Amino acid sequence: MWPQRVSILGVGLLGGSIGLAAKKHISGCHVIGYGHRESALDSAAGMGAIDKWELDAAKSVAGADLVVLCTPVGLFESLLGQIGPVLEKEAIVTDVGSTKRSVVRLAKKHLPRPERFVGSHPIAGSEKRGVGHARADLYQNARCIITPAPDTDAKALEQVEGFWKTLGMRTTRMSPDEHDRLLSDISHLPHAVAAALVAIQTDKALSVCGKGFLDTTRIAGGDGALWRDIFLDNRDNLAGGLRRLRDELDRLAAELDNQEADKLRTWLDAAAGRRLAAEPRSHPQQNP
Amino acid sequence: MWPQRVSILGVGLLGGSIGLAAKKHISGCHVIGYGHRESALDSAAGMGAIDKWELDAAKSVAGADLVVLCTPVGLFESLLGQIGPVLEKEAIVTDVGSTKRSVVRLAKKHLPRPERFVGSHPIAGSEKRGVGHARADLYQNARCIITPAPDTDAKALEQVEGFWKTLGMRTTRMSPDEHDRLLSDISHLPHAVAAALVAIQTDKALSVCGKGFLDTTRIAGGDGALWRDIFLDNRDNLAGGLRRLRDELDRLAAELDNQEADKLRTWLDAAAGRRLAAEPRSHPQQNP
Numbered sequence: 199m200w201p202q203r204v205s206i207l208g209v210g211l212l213g214g215s216i217g218l219a220a221k222k223h224i225s226g227c228h229v230i231g232y233g234h235r236e237s238a239l240d241s242a243a244g245m246g247a248i249d250k251w252e253l254d255a256a257k258s259v260a261g262a263d264l265v266v267l268c269t270p271v272g273l274f275e276s277l278l279g280q281i282g283p284v285l286e287k288e289a290i291v292t293d294v295g296s297t298k299r300s301v302v303r304l305a306k307k308h309l310p311r312p313e314r315f316v317g318s319h320p321i322a323g324s325e326k327r328g329v330g331h332a333r334a335d336l337y338q339n340a341r342c343i344i345t346p347a348p349d350t351d352a353k354a355l356e357q358v359e360g361f362w363k364t365l366g367m368r369t370t371r372m373s374p375d376e377h378d379r380l381l382s383d384i385s386h387l388p389h390a391v392a393a394a395l396v397a398i399q400t401d402k403a404l405s406v407c408g409k410g411f412l413d414t415t416r417i418a419g420g421d422g423a424l425w426r427d428i429f430l431d432n433r434d435n436l437a438g439g440l441r442r443l444r445d446e447l448d449r450l451a452a453e454l455d456n457q458e459a460d461k462l463r464t465w466l467d468a469a470a471g472r473r474l475a476a477e478p479r480s481h482p483q484q485n486p
Numbered sequence: 487m488w489p490q491r492v493s494i495l496g497v498g499l500l501g502g503s504i505g506l507a508a509k510k511h512i513s514g515c516h517v518i519g520y521g522h523r524e525s526a527l528d529s530a531a532g533m534g535a536i537d538k539w540e541l542d543a544a545k546s547v548a549g550a551d552l553v554v555l556c557t558p559v560g561l562f563e564s565l566l567g568q569i570g571p572v573l574e575k576e577a578i579v580t581d582v583g584s585t586k587r588s589v590v591r592l593a594k595k596h597l598p599r600p601e602r603f604v605g606s607h608p609i610a611g612s613e614k615r616g617v618g619h620a621r622a623d624l625y626q627n628a629r630c631i632i633t634p635a636p637d638t639d640a641k642a643l644e645q646v647e648g649f650w651k652t653l654g655m656r657t658t659r660m661s662p663d664e665h666d667r668l669l670s671d672i673s674h675l676p677h678a679v680a681a682a683l684v685a686i687q688t689d690k691a692l693s694v695c696g697k698g699f700l701d702t703t704r705i706a707g708g709d710g711a712l713w714r715d716i717f718l719d720n721r722d723n724l725a726g727g728l729r730r731l732r733d734e735l736d737r738l739a740a741e742l743d744n745q746e747a748d749k750l751r752t753w754l755d756a757a758a759g760r761r762l763a764a765e766p767r768s769h770p771q772q773n774p
Binding site for chain 1: 628728
């Protein structure tokens, strides 16, 4: 089974879960972890997510069939620069980043065979961080978006798709441009709005909030540096989404001023219907 | 123990759960339910949430020590008009509505002894509806806001507070004005935003959304008619909140345009810190 040797660059929740799942589902698979904190790498090895680790990214990809970038997207350029010169000729590189245009551009710039880079975005994870939360079933039944560029090698694309399927995922292909637009609306914009909803509250209001508010703003508890990188990387789409949402809120405020009961009811019913229809039925473990 | 005879007007999730909890915690308590659907009332009786039921609101409050309005707020005026003339002299009336200024005004208008009306808002429930979801522990450890008016009878206030405490709630007093401002920010505004986040999505985006989006928009699955009533009743506060949030989103979009990395990080970190601090620790069953 392919791959027999996987290098995971960044062994946190996502990277650690890939290691656990690869070792569970791929017979004989050897996993090397790269990171900058020995204690985290020791934990990852202790829980069986990786077989060995390196503190040097270039060393960690020696002999790798598949390299998976699992750090925050802000570190991708540095990592690709380090591994580009030493990758095996047949190695395929993929990633788990939340934005895709920039990593495809960086792969073109830094990798000797950019056609063997295949962007991936497994829609899984949580606001929790660190390999301590990693699970072999994190990706089970969740969706993975694969974002081939026009020059992506067809065989490499199939192999990366097969890898995520082996880990239990359902895959969907789209262009990096479409991915970034879509993820802005479905993930980055909700994150921004959740943070804004927290930002405008008084401490007293937060002290009496209930489960509804806590659910609505749960994602705002995510790591600030990580989300800053995502926001900046996808800033054109996100700023556009914020302005579309702003217009929707303005329209709603005007309907309230004018007491337009029927319009409000129609709008609320439509949102309720679409939200309930989006609830996963057969895939209860689907994740962010 | 007081009350020995409780009338619950509207036996859905909230009313049914009050019946179950009252019968569990108050020895000898007799519960009468009022509603307009016999099948729902039969279900409520079958699961032990009420002892008997009436399809006539006036009949349902005969002999009641405590009357609890549990219908959508849009029906409160009609109900208060029906029960006002027939209430027992010592009866206390309360409610579970999500807005408080209007019900206090209606009590003044329709009840012969408005000083014996004590507004309540138990911050509990879910987007699920109907007595079938009622539970005796729905109110356990959750917060109940009590909104006395200047002329509220002090003894009646204490009795209503004691009732919610008997059901396991932690009570907080504030004025109807303060309640409606605060709940607009912490509940009605998040609901509006969740619905707007769904409204602006394409069907394709909804088809690939993950747990983060689903959590953020969960409350948008709530009943449209119920929320329209709440929105209209609290429209001044909600329209103000929508405009404050709109300004926050505009500011954020401008920071993205200008790539203000440090400001974004500071803002995201502050929101993450406040959101994580709001997470209930000792009260895991707190509800919306």
